[in-house]
Amino acid sequence: MTNEAVAGKAAPSRLDVRSLAKSYGAGAKAKVIIEDLTFTVETGEVVCIVGPSGVGKTTLLKCLAGLQPASSGTAAIDGRVIDGPPPEMALVFQDYNRSLMPWLTVRKNLMLPLRHLRLPAAETRERCNDALAAVGLEHAEHQYPWQLSGGMQQRVAIARALAYRPEILVMDEPFASVDAQTRFDLEDLCLKIRKDFNMTVLVVTHDIDEAVYLSDRVVVLGSKPARVLTTIDVDLPSPRDQITTRSLPEFAALRTDVLSLIKRPA
Amino acid sequence: MKPAQLTRGAIGVLGALVLWQLVSSAHLAGDAFPSPVATLSALAADASGASFWSAVGETVGVALLGLLGSAAAGILAGIVIGSSPAVRYATLALLEFLKPIPPIVILPLLVLILGPTARMSWLLVFIGCLLPIITQTIAGVHDTDPVARDTARSYGMGRTEILFRVVLPSAMPFIGTAMRVAAPVALIVTVVAGLLGGGPGLGQGLYLAQSSGNYPSLYGQVLVLGILGLIFIGLARAGERRLLHWHPSYREAAV
Numbered sequence: 001m002t003n004e005a006v007a008g009k010a011a012p013s014r015l016d017v018r019s020l021a022k023s024y025g026a027g028a029k030a031k032v033i034i035e036d037l038t039f040t041v042e043t044g045e046v047v048c049i050v051g052p053s054g055v056g057k058t059t060l061l062k063c064l065a066g067l068q069p070a071s072s073g074t075a076a077i078d079g080r081v082i083d084g085p086p087p088e089m090a091l092v093f094q095d096y097n098r099s100l101m102p103w104l105t106v107r108k109n110l111m112l113p114l115r116h117l118r119l120p121a122a123e124t125r126e127r128c129n130d131a132l133a134a135v136g137l138e139h140a141e142h143q144y145p146w147q148l149s150g151g152m153q154q155r156v157a158i159a160r161a162l163a164y165r166p167e168i169l170v171m172d173e174p175f176a177s178v179d180a181q182t183r184f185d186l187e188d189l190c191l192k193i194r195k196d197f198n199m200t201v202l203v204v205t206h207d208i209d210e211a212v213y214l215s216d217r218v219v220v221l222g223s224k225p226a227r228v229l230t231t232i233d234v235d236l237p238s239p240r241d242q243i244t245t246r247s248l249p250e251f252a253a254l255r256t257d258v259l260s261l262i263k264r265p266a
Numbered sequence: 267m268k269p270a271q272l273t274r275g276a277i278g279v280l281g282a283l284v285l286w287q288l289v290s291s292a293h294l295a296g297d298a299f300p301s302p303v304a305t306l307s308a309l310a311a312d313a314s315g316a317s318f319w320s321a322v323g324e325t326v327g328v329a330l331l332g333l334l335g336s337a338a339a340g341i342l343a344g345i346v347i348g349s350s351p352a353v354r355y356a357t358l359a360l361l362e363f364l365k366p367i368p369p370i371v372i373l374p375l376l377v378l379i380l381g382p383t384a385r386m387s388w389l390l391v392f393i394g395c396l397l398p399i400i401t402q403t404i405a406g407v408h409d410t411d412p413v414a415r416d417t418a419r420s421y422g423m424g425r426t427e428i429l430f431r432v433v434l435p436s437a438m439p440f441i442g443t444a445m446r447v448a449a450p451v452a453l454i455v456t457v458v459a460g461l462l463g464g465g466p467g468l469g470q471g472l473y474l475a476q477s478s479g480n481y482p483s484l485y486g487q488v489l490v491l492g493i494l495g496l497i498f499i500g501l502a503r504a505g506e507r508r509l510l511h512w513h514p515s516y517r518e519a520a521v
Contacts, residue, residue, distance in 0.1 A: 065420045091420040098413035103435045103512040112431060113421030144512055164421060 012079035013040035014200050015064070015168060019073035022059050023225075033059045035225035036073070041168075041217075046194055046201040048211035051221030052262060057204040060226065061172050064202070065091050077168065090166035094173035096153040100145040106156050107132070107141040110163045131163035134196065135189060151182030155189065162193065168200045169193070175210065184242045187214055191240060208262070212236075212254045213245060220261045229261050300482040309486030318471070325456050325467035326494065328384055332391025333445075333452040340396050341441060344403020345429065348437075354404060361401055369394030369455055373463050382464030387456055390463070394455040395448040402444035406437025439513050442506040449502040450495050457491060 017039050023032040033056040041047045051057055063070045066085040075082045077089070090113075093099040100109050110128045119127070132138045135155040145153050154174060161169055171190075175183045187210060194201050205211050211218045215234045222229040234254055236245055245251060283302050290301040300308075312318045347353050369390055380386035410433045418428045460469020468487050475484035510516050 062416070065416075067416055067419055085420050085422050087422055089420075091417070093413055093417060095413050098411045099417045101414065101432065101435065103438070112418075113423065115431075116423055116427055146512070146514075146517065 012076065014043045014045075014078060015041040015202065016076045016079070017064070017073075018076070020060070020063060020070050020075055021072045022056070022063055022068075023071050032225040034063075034070075035227050037221075037226060037228055038073075039219045039228055039231060041200055041202055043200055044194075044198060045216045046191070046203065046214050047217045047219060048215040049202070049204045049219045049221060050206065050208055050211040050258060050262070051226065052223050053206045055221050055223040056226040057206075057221065058172055061091070061170060061204055065089060065170060086168075088167040090161035090164045090169055092154075092157050092161050092169070092171040092174050094176050096150070096157045096177070097145070099157055100153060100160075102144060102146050105142050105144055106137065106148075106159075109145065109156060110160045113160065113164050127163045127165065128159075131159040134162055134193060135159045149182075151178045151186060154178060154186060158186075158189065158193070162197065166199065168202065171201070171203045173205055174203065176206070183210070188242065190214060195239075208255055208258045209246070212251060212258065213240060213242075218254075218258055220258055222262075232257060297479075298481055300485055304482045305485040305489065308480070308482030309489060312483055312486055321466070321468050321471050322490065322494070324384065325453070325460070325469070325491075328387045328459075328465070328467060329391060329452040329456040329498070332388045332456065333395055333448060335388070336392045336395035336399055336448065336452075337441075337445060339392070340399030340444075341403050343396075344400045344437075344441075345407055345434070347400070348404040348407025349429070349433075354408070361397065361404075364397055365401065370458060370462070373459065377463045382466075382470075384466050386463060387459035387465030387467065387469075390459045390465075391452050391455045395452050398448055398451075399441070399444045402440045403437055406440030407433055409440065410436040439510055439515075442510050446499070446502040446506055449498040453491070453495055453498050 017037055020034060020037040021032070022034040023030045025031055037060065039047075039049075049057060049060070059068075062068045064075050064082065066082045066089075069083070077086050080086075101112065104112060107128055110131060111124060114124050114127065128141075129138070132141055135158055137152060137155055137159060140148060140152065140156075145156055148156065154177070158171075158174070174190075175186045178186065190201065190203070191214065193199060201214075203211070203214055212234055213236075218232045218234060220229045220232065221227065232254065236248065236250060236254075286302050290299050347357050372393065373390060376386045376389055380389065414432055414436065415428065418432045423431070456465070456467060457469040457472070459465040460467045460471070461473050462469075464470060464473075468491055471487050472484060475481070475487060507516050
């Protein structure tokens with residue numbers, strides 16, 4: 001597809017990453033982290049970006065979140081090029097214990113990003129209540145994040161994103177720092193959120209099973225420097241279930257596809 | 267504190283008093299080292315006069331105001347310097363150079379300009395406490411977790427909001443430590459300003475007692491200063507605990 005085709009015909013994709021590149025330094029010493037990434041995410045999709053660790057996934061998310069400029073290429077939301085943190089996007093980091101403010105209670109952590117929106121107090125309260133209910137943490141609102149388990153803390157971070165009412169939820173290795181059982185719970189929470197809040201979700205992960213389980217589409221990255229190896233559509237039936245979905249032969253086939261792509265020497 | 271700890275603390279104090287009594291009755295230092303009984307009775311006599319209490323008041327007032335002033339100026343300067351790598355590097359060598367210099371060295375200059383006044387004492391306390399608060403604030407600002415900063419930025423929070431809602435609370439443990447260290451320093455510098463510079467308060471009282479050879483009164487005032495020091499440290503600790511109840515070093519107490 002060419003630029004003209006996109007601009008002329010269909011409505012722009014929700015998220016459109018085009019020839020995105022990022023390198024640090026300049027000249028012969030420049031370190032190329034991302035080389036020419038192109039992919040799209042459509043409204044309501046869950047897309048997972050999967051690649052080996054150290055591939056530059058976090059750098060990519062920082063560019064998408066407007067936290068750092070790309071060296072070349074663009075990322076756009078609904079056709080608008082991202083040049084700063086987009087108001088319709090919320091980011092969930094892997095390190096919940098670094099991303100949540102330890103001096104604020106759970107509820108106050110949720111309220112922190114809402115202050116500058118200058119919402120009526122009642123709406124702030126309602127948003128926080130809804131978000132806490134969505135992640136099942138109503139009872140913990142007056143506790144501090146460090147009084148909670150890792151899985152609960154990540155749910156707080158997700159609730160904070162939900163209270164912001166984003167249209168696009170971007171998560172960076174969101175479940176990498178919790179135990180396996182909690183991980184399954186959080187994956188299902190992610191799918192529930194997408195359904196309940198009608199959100200577009202972009203997840204970066206190194207976990208192939210997780211990528212296949214969550215996604216409508218998996219973008220497979222190759223490393224050094226990062227580039228898109230291929231994009232795989234995931235046609236697994238919905239609603240998904242940790243036991244039945246994961247035991248489908250299609251699941252195993254998709255998993256094998258992705259794994260063989262990643263393992264193959266570049 | 268547990269009762270057992272309190273008992274042990276009391277035993278320690280009692281032991282020190284007994285040791286003091288023994289050494290003073292051995293007349294090792296002649297009249298220059300009075301017994302605790304003589305000291306305490308001199309203190310009681312001093313404490314019945316209004317001038318003693320106004321001296322205590324002046325000392326505490328100067329120390330607290332100096333501390334407050336240096337906290338306000340130091341935190342502000344620390345934030346300004348810490349927020350910009352360029353300014354931080356530009357001031358690093360200067361601050362490190364000034365750090366080991368005791369504030370007393372500018373005492374003569376201050377006395378020359380301001381005379382033996384409370385303002386002179388205040389300024390000396392201000393200068394004496396300022397530097398550690400600045401350097402600690404810079405360290406705290408610099409130590410702010412980049413993930414916390416990125417989180418705030420990704421939610422569209424502005425620079426000023428991030429400064430007050432993320433950076434400053436992150437720097438609080440560093441600032442708290444600086445304040446806890448600075449609180450007794452403020453008291454010491456106030457006394458030195460009185461002792462050597464003639465500023466009002468207990469420092470001046472020490473000087474007068476010494477020059478008139480009234481050693482029991484001298485030691486009585488030293489005792490009072492010691493107790494004031496304990497109160498200063500205790501209050502600084504309590505304030506820190508209250509403000510930083512969320513910090514890992516205080517969490518057990520908070521839960």
